[in-house]
Amino acid sequence: MNVAGALPAGFDASFERCGQIARFLDGEDAARLEHSEIESWLEIEGRDLLRAFLQDHLALRACREQRADMVLDDGGVAHRAVERGHERGLQSVFGEVTVSRLAYRARGEENLHLADAALNLPEERASHGVRRLTASECSRGSFDDALQSVRERTGVSLGKQQLLALAARAAVDFDAFYASRSHLSSDAQDERDSDATAVGVGEEKQPEVLVLSADGKGIVMRAEALRAQTAKAAARASPKLKTRLSRGEKANRKRIAEIGAVYVIAPAPRTAAQVLAPTAEKTEPAPKAKDKWVTASIVQDAAQVIGDVFAEAERRDPEHQRTWVALVDGNCHQIDRIRKEAKARKVKVTILIDLIHVLEYLWSACWCFFDEGDPNAEKWVHEKALAVLEGNAGIVAASIRRKATTLKLDPEQRKSADRTADYLLNKAAHLDYPTALAAGWPIATGIIEGACRHLVKDRMDITGARWGLEGAEAILKLRALRSNGDFDEYWAYHRAQEHQRVHRSRYAHGVIPTPAA
Numbered sequence: 078m079n080v081a082g083a084l085p086a087g088f089d090a091s092f093e094r095c096g097q098i099a100r101f102l103d104g105e106d107a108a109r110l111e112h113s114e115i116e117s118w119l120e121i122e123g124r125d126l127l128r129a130f131l132q133d134h135l136a137l138r139a140c141r142e143q144r145a146d147m148v149l150d151d152g153g154v155a156h157r158a159v160e161r162g163h164e165r166g167l168q169s170v171f172g173e174v175t176v177s178r179l180a181y182r183a184r185g186e187e188n189l190h191l192a193d194a195a196l197n198l199p200e201e202r203a204s205h206g207v208r209r210l211t212a213s214e215c216s217r218g219s220f221d222d223a224l225q226s227v228r229e230r231t232g233v234s235l236g237k238q239q240l241l242a243l244a245a246r247a248a249v250d251f252d253a254f255y256a257s258r259s260h261l262s263s264d265a266q267d268e269r270d271s272d273a274t275a276v277g278v279g280e281e282k283q284p285e286v287l288v289l290s291a292d293g294k295g296i297v298m299r300a301e302a303l304r305a306q307t308a309k310a311a312a313r314a315s316p317k318l319k320t321r322l323s324r325g326e327k328a329n330r331k332r333i334a335e336i337g338a339v340y341v342i343a344p345a346p347r348t349a350a351q352v353l354a355p356t357a358e359k360t361e362p363a364p365k366a367k368d369k370w371v372t373a374s375i376v377q378d379a380a381q382v383i384g385d386v387f388a389e390a391e392r393r394d395p396e397h398q399r400t401w402v403a404l405v406d407g408n409c410h411q412i413d414r415i416r417k418e419a420k421a422r423k424v425k426v427t428i429l430i431d432l433i434h435v436l437e438y439l440w441s442a443c444w445c446f447f448d449e450g451d452p453n454a455e456k457w458v459h460e461k462a463l464a465v466l467e468g469n470a471g472i473v474a475a476s477i478r479r480k481a482t483t484l485k486l487d488p489e490q491r492k493s494a495d496r497t498a499d500y501l502l503n504k505a506a507h508l509d510y511p512t513a514l515a516a517g518w519p520i521a522t523g524i525i526e527g528a529c530r531h532l533v534k535d536r537m538d539i540t541g542a543r544w545g546l547e548g549a550e551a552i553l554k555l556r557a558l559r560s561n562g563d564f565d566e567y568w569a570y571h572r573a574q575e576h577q578r579v580h581r582s583r584y585a586h587g588v589i590p591t592p593a594a
Contacts, residue, residue: 101122159182201242205572207233212555215555216559286342288339289402291383303330334537335377335379345363349511352520372389401419402518403429440458468508474502528560
């Protein structure tokens with residue numbers, strides 16, 4: 078049977094490569110190889126075979142390309158001269174190929190290529206497949222590891238600056254992508270509510286709570302990427318060593334990345350005693366957060382990121398029917414921005430301060446009264462935390478001051494105690510734990526803390542890393558997309574946006590002419 082006779086014309090080079098691979102595998106040289114050596118050989122040769130098929134396909138499209146009757150650019154200029162054989166390179170995931178196509182020309186104007194639009198070719202030589210791979214790998218680990226991975230997977234060798242540029246280009250549609258998402262329909266909302274976890278056997282299911290949270294995390298930046306105030310402080314500082322920063326000197330080398338999160342969680346009513354019980358004694362498992370969404374930016378300030386958080390929350394609950402809870406660490410600016418956003422959007426949001434931050438303040442105060450390692454310190458903190466959870470933050474603050482006075486501590490010795498008392502009094506409005514516990518709301522910011530660790534620390538805090546503004550912003554966005562599970566959907570959206578920017582925008586009224594049949 079002559080199989081080759083049934084194969085389409087135009088792929089002679091590809092079929093020849095198939096034959097070469099088959100002949101090698103059938104020969105004595107291959108018979109002497111271990112399976113791993115054959116795998117390695119086939120990985121390289123197989124990629125080149127696919128490159129050959131892609132090249133033959135592109136050549137076939139070039140031969141079949143028909144001329145359009147009229148091509149007008151975005152300025153209304155007619156490109157009447159047409160030349161065949163204009164070529165450009167393309168770094169595909171299989172290797173380098175050449176694209177040949179018709180060029181529509183007009184004196185003094187850039188050439189137009191309808192085939193480029195049909196293929197949705199990028200401006201860079203790197204294909205969308207290579208760009209997707211670089212975006213994915215850059216967001217996983219170091220740039221050096223990403224370069225190696227791209228080279229091993231595609232055979233394409235990129236430079237670090239080229240990699241950074243591709244990563245930045247890949248992230249440009251992050252904000253538009255999430256802004257374009259439509260609000261959940263009422264049916265979808267009802268379906269989510271119906272999936273909420275029941276609070277007990279025979280009881281009605283309670284709607285899940287919509288939780289918003291925000292935090293900041295410092296990233297070590299290059300000098301030109303620091304905010305003006307931080308740059309001035311860094312300039313005034315005199316480093317102790319020439320080749321590295323000493324302890325405490327990184328403070329003026331960082332720029333704060335703003336992190337935001339939105340998620341839903343089933344209500345879980347509990348008592349103050351249950352909250353502080355040792356993990357081994359807890360009888361009910363804590364409910365799991367669902368539908369987590371995170372965002373991050375080193376360029377935008379807290380006001381913009383919190384605005385994005387509210388926009389995502391409204392996408393999920395456009396009619397403000399759910400209970401909204403905002404968890405914070407006590408940062409006054411964040412609280413102020415949450416209040417302003419809630420007022421502007423006419424939505425009721427209960428702001429709660431993370432219990433863990435309260436506990437840290439209590440531990441700070443206790444060392445004014447106890448020696449380090451004293452078991453009574455732990456008992457004291459437990460008692461005060463229990464009182465705060467029961468709604469007695471003001472009483473706890475007064476007792477801390479009274480104890481410091483009774484012990485006749487001088488201002489320096491009682492500094493942490495007074496700071497804790499001030500914190501409890503100043504934040505009392507956001508320490509309504511009795512209401513939160515009775516309603517089953519979360520009172521800890523583990524989700525946003527985890528987001529800070531995953532988005533920033535695990536990737537941006539690599540030893541010796543110094544970030545530029547564009548590169549840091551791109552990696553934060555790409556990691557957020559991966560964390561949200563939206564990378565594939567985003568990439569389809571990004572490719573469509575690239576087609577608009579690179580191709581449709583170059584033609585009159587954004588209409589790309591159709592070549593004659």
